[in-house]
Amino acid sequence: MNGLTFDIAHLLAGSLVLISFMMLYQDRLFALINIFALHAVVLALSVAWQAYIQDAHHLYITAAIALVFKAIVIPVGLHRIIQRLGIHRDIETAVGIGPTMLAGIGLVTLSMVLMLRVTPEADPLAREDLAFALSIILLGLLVMVTRRNAVSQVVGFMSLENGLVLAATGAKGMPLVVEISVAFSILIAFIVIGVFLFRIRERFDSVDVGALDDYRGERR
């Protein structure tokens, strides 16, 4: 493969990591959702690019799924939910922005170190891809654990899934089964979450997980 294709793939993957970082320091819900939409768009691009260079046409479907669901449907849906449930707009974070960013940097380095131990026989693209994917996943988890607000946690989770998709598409010739199952699982995930949010709406006035947690199985 020539340098350009590689660089483009590299660029896209790297920008995904960058966008994950941007998520880390958002303190407004809508902004967060928009960033996530951007994340999804870039993901779609990189998947499409992979489809092109591996000329594996089924990957275009994945790209499309990413674009349609993650970049459009879900952000819109989340906007709706926020308006309908009247969740106040700003996110209270569990850990301050600064430490979070530092942790994020640490995580990225960690994933780099891990992946660079992989023997170079594995093709470089895969290695870089994996390194980025791993850091995106870890950053997504970081978002989930540093945000108190349910919506932002959901967003974090989805960015994590994006990392998965990136990794999966980076893996050359990985059977279609997997992508579909990814989308499939995310779909189910959203149905269920939707169902739950709906039920929860019936019973509580917010989807703040904190409020959900005030009953924790056993009262002390």
Add this chain to the structure above:
Amino acid sequence: MAVILELAIQGAQMFSVLLLAPLLIGFVRKVKARLVRRQGPSVIQPYRDLVRLMRKEVVLADNASWLFRVTPFLIFAATWVAAALVPTFATGLEFSWAADLIVVVALLGSARFFQALAGMDVGTSFGGIGASREVMIASLAEPAMLLIVFSVALVAGATQLSTVAAFMGSPEVGLRVSLGMSLIALVMVAIAENARIPVDNPATHLELTMVHEAMILEYSGRHLAMIELASFIKLLLYMSLISCVFLPWGLDSGGTGPKALAIGAATYLGKLAMLAILLAVFETAVAKMRVFRVPDFLGAALMLALLGTLLLFVSRSL
């Protein structure tokens, strides 16, 4: 023939013990009286007392059980058998191998066991006082006694009294610190066991201070006589024990004819007299101690005995 003789000697020993015991007590009392410038009762007064008691009727408490009536005879028999097993003027008696020193101690223990029970049978608080104090004293005196037995047995390599006496008579014993300690311990134990001053006052009848007397408070008549006689025998037993273990000279080693027997008897009486005088002097010299000082007294005995046992290994390089 020889067997007959042996049996005769054995019997002679048993009955001499029986006969000597009251005399010894009378002698001790006499000496004590003289020491405090009293005339004192005659030496044979104990015999008179015993005979009188035997003749008297028994007054039995209403709820006294059969145990109460059997006990005196048990106590007497146990003590007597024990005494019969201790060489007095002759060793190697016919039945001496039937039991060793440990058994002697244990026999006295069973006598005490039943005496304490009898004390509790009637259900007055005096019996309780006596019994509980008696077992407390015994619980310290018996281990001390056994440790003494240990040290002696470790020296002599046997618990068989005849063997022990024979060994202690032999020159190879030498002079040993540990044996001295054991002797002192033995004396202390003997004082406690025989309810003598300073542990207990055989003459008192003030309920709160008495131990041995409190247990037998309800006894009368022949029962009392048996118990008294048993306690007399016990004193004799301890004295002959001391003399045969620590002053084993002149003992007839058995089957060496009447001359040796005579010598043995004579020396034996001499030793008894000496010990009796010592006891009397000691008793007049010291005062009775409080009941709860007794544990310290006996604890000292216990320690001495243990020390004696342990010192053995130092004194002779085993």
Add this chain to the structure above:
Amino acid sequence: MISTVALLLCGPAAFLATAILGAAVSRRTFATRLVYGAAFVISAVLTAIVAGHLAGNSGEASATLPLGLPWTGARFRLDGLSAFFLLVVNLGGAVTSLYALGYGRHESAPHRVLPFYPAFLAGMNLVALANDAFSFLLSWEFMSLASWALVMAHHRDEANRRAGYIYLVMASFGTLALLLAFGLLAGPAGTYAFDAMRTAHPGPLAAGAVLVLMLLGAGSKAGLVPLHAWLPLAHPAAPSHVSALMSGIMTKVAIYGFIRVVFDLLGEPAWWSGIAVLLIGGVTAVLGILHALMEKDLKRLLAYSTIENIGVIFASLGLALAFKANAMPSAAALAFTAALFHVLNHSFFKSLLFFGAGAVLTSTGERDMEKLGGLIHRLPVTSFVFLIGCVSISALPPFNGFASEWLVFQAILRSPELPQWGLKVIVPAVGGMLALSAALAAACFVKAFGIAFLGRARSAAVERAHEVDRWSLAAMAVLAAFCLLAGILPGFAIDALSPVSLSLIGDRMPVQMAEPWLSIVPIAESRSSYNGLLVFAFIAISASLTAFFIHRFASHALRRSIAWGCGFTDAVPAAQYTAVSFAQPIRRVFGGFAFRARETVDMPAPGSLEPARLKVDMHDVAWEIFYQPITGAIDFATERLNHLQFLTIRRYLTLVFLYLVILLLVLALWP
């Protein structure tokens, strides 16, 4: 020879069948007689078989069943040791069943006793027969389980539930210790058959570890201080005949386990191993009997005195170890035989005493001695046999307790020949402890008999008491007879034990039945000898002769009158000495260090009318030192960890996240 083992294996099978039958019909009226009758027959038959084997000295027999661990199979073996303990178990089982034929009828919840009683017996039989680690532990724990169920029989009582809980926890602690010990013996390859372990000798370190683990495992079952905490709770909680089994028999099974591993499987002991066992035994004996002295609950008193006797046995075993380690087989044989003989004797008189306690319980409904008294008038036979039990356990001649303790002392007197200074010095000291415990035991049982059976009735329950049924009396009489026989004819037992010590020690005591006048001579006649028969005869003859002569020639007049009460004519029964006040002098002497006992008297000011009060506070030191810290630590840990149940989802996610990051870091730093 297979047949013997097969025959003996039929025993547990029959017991289990009885158990199932008992479970089926437990609510019928005839169930009690059925189950106990069957148990009696089975145990009797087994006793006969084992006795025959032991008397015939017919060597070893073994069998393997395709059960248990697949590649080992359930192996069973009958040798001298197991035969002896089987004798103890089944003899005890037979007598207990006989007793229970009468006693069991008073059981309030038979359906909670009948199924487990035979199972318990089966378990004990199997332990003695097992010949591989798995079958051994399985039977061992099964035994614990069955006895636990029996302890829980009267489960509505909070105290019993607590007792059962502590009991089973301690039991499984012991089992885990044994499990580790067997793990060491079996090695990584997992050769769990005893025969294999016998041949493979572990290194000194491993051997030491095994010894310690055995002291923990078997000791917790037998009741060694400080692992005894459960025993005085659990033994009394069970119905009395089960208490007798647990105290008189089950503790012996624990001792069997100890002997089997330490003397048989472990090979040559190290000389210091003797010291450990000796010291623990001595301390156990003294503390156990001191606790017993402080008790006023009859059954708990008996349970504590069991601890004392276990201590004596272990001390004697320690002595045997020390001698064995120093290649003094004759002395080792003496100590070992003494231990086994005491095992037998204790099983006799402890069962007898628990039966007596059970009889008192049924006839008065009281276990608290402070409410008893004067029973000798109400229960003549029971009190007589109970007295015999008391005399025997107090180690007084001519009964059996004395015979075995005498042997122990004789063994102690061999100590100067030991080369190590440590042993030279420690053995006599332990001897002193044993002497002390013997004397205290006498005191303890003077108290037990004196308070419960003598004096005047302290409660109305006693007035209504009446003698118990024939079955119970028969069982107690049999045991009393055994106590006397074993006391005056110890030679029989000693000779019967010779094959055991031959197989485990390699030497035996000299033949006793050859001695003139049936006296026993452990080493040489010039050294020491004891003739219980003659002593008994002398005492009996002289006592009766004296009595005869005095009644014949002196007076036999007798008059009843009131007791002397310092001029007070009718002292209330409450004025008698109580169990607590009886123990007071001894508490004054030993309580200070044994129980940290403190007496506080508050005297009212002169003229004020309120009574003076004496307050005694005592501490169970072992409990406070060893158990409370553990429970406290567990409580602390659970309190802290419990917060993890109440976190928010986000925090749980954080946990996952951190765990992931940590693992990844580990991987990143992996060489």
Add this chain to the structure above:
Amino acid sequence: MSGFSLDAVAAILFIPAAAAILAALPNYRMTAAVNVAASLLTLLAALSLFVTDRPAPGQYLLIDDLNIVFIVLNTFVGFTTSVFSASYIAHELETGRLTAPNLRFYHAMYQIMMFGMNLAFVSNNIGLMWVAVELATLSTVLMVGIYRTHEALEAAWKYFILGSVGIALALFGTILVYMAAQPVVGEGTNAMVWSVLIENAAHFDPALLSVAFIFLLLGYGTKVGLAPLHAWLPDAHAEGPTPISAVLSGLLLNVALYAVLRFKLLLAASPQAIGPGPLMVTMGLTSLIFAAFMLYRRRDIKRLFAYSSIEHMGIIVFAFGMGGPLANFAGLLHMVMHSLTKSAIFFAVGHIAQVKGTQKISEIRGLTESHPGLGWALVIGVVAIAGLPPLGIFMSEFLVVSSTFARHPWLAIPLVFGLLIAFGALLLRLTGLAFGEPRGGMAPVEASYVPIYSHLALVFAAGIYLPAPLVAWFQHVAGILG
């Protein structure tokens, strides 16, 4: 012949799938019966795997010694549980906690879950296995939330969130394994076929495999319920319907465990990669000791036994982490015994909770007095789960502890410590529940004793006698597990 047995495999998969559709049909009265019948058929199909010879491993399906153990166990417990749940659900319907539509949904989900689990076992394709595990998980999520109560929803939500994070991690691990395999075995489905992977594992990139294993261990470990990934487990057990608690503890945990084992084999085959043993031993001990302490302060009876499941999963993972013929044998045995015992306990607990009308431990007393059948079942069950003889778990714990102490004494000490702590807690609660003055509802219960006592009987039998073929089979599998 092989064709037939392939049909057997197909049956194992399709019967539940079909039954799920049937159960979803409007007429709810039938559903319970359908459920039982389908489970029975599945069990028979699974049993037929013994008599027939196995199909050659295909790209998607595989039957080997390892998973046949799991399949048979799975279908058996699935069947008994369906029997139990028939009577349980009937009672729920009477008390009105559930409605007819709920019932249809419940039974459909039950069968889907069975389908998912069976698929996970028979799949020869790590991707397919992943899908199946997730399918099973999600279906249980829905059933946990079925009561729609505040607590149930909260539990389900917790389960769902943690579960889906687990999903993600496991998927990433799977992808990594593919990436590691792809250079060696070439692109395409082959690089996900387990039987192919295990052959070439030696040549895979060790670093990749190591990272992959960590993700898989955490991902599937979340479903195994290893501390500290366990958080969903107690609440899901406590708030869901009891049959589901039984299936969760008895089966779903095994499914996840099975996945972990497969990947452990893969990693063990590649020498330079990080050793799976130490990781699993650590996680096992952590879970064991942690759960042991957590047992003490439980007030909800189902949560109590949920924690004991965590504890036992810890023991099993520890055993497999130790490795070696003895420990692996013990691990397998322990897993089977735990499934049987724990589900039996949950059966009993379900009836108890129904008759007493509460799950609060403090309000249940003296069961052996008020309901002997259930009470003694509970006693036997707890005695078994606490590892006392003569029941099966004793044998496995015997092997684990003794062999561990002989090999690594310092690992055996914490193990024994944890066991003892847990034992104390379980016995403490049992004493309260089964003994003492009876308290709570006294109404006679129409319990289905057959499932309970059949499980306990099996456990008892295994405790004293393991049939030779079973032993040989276990030993072979233990050999495979290395």
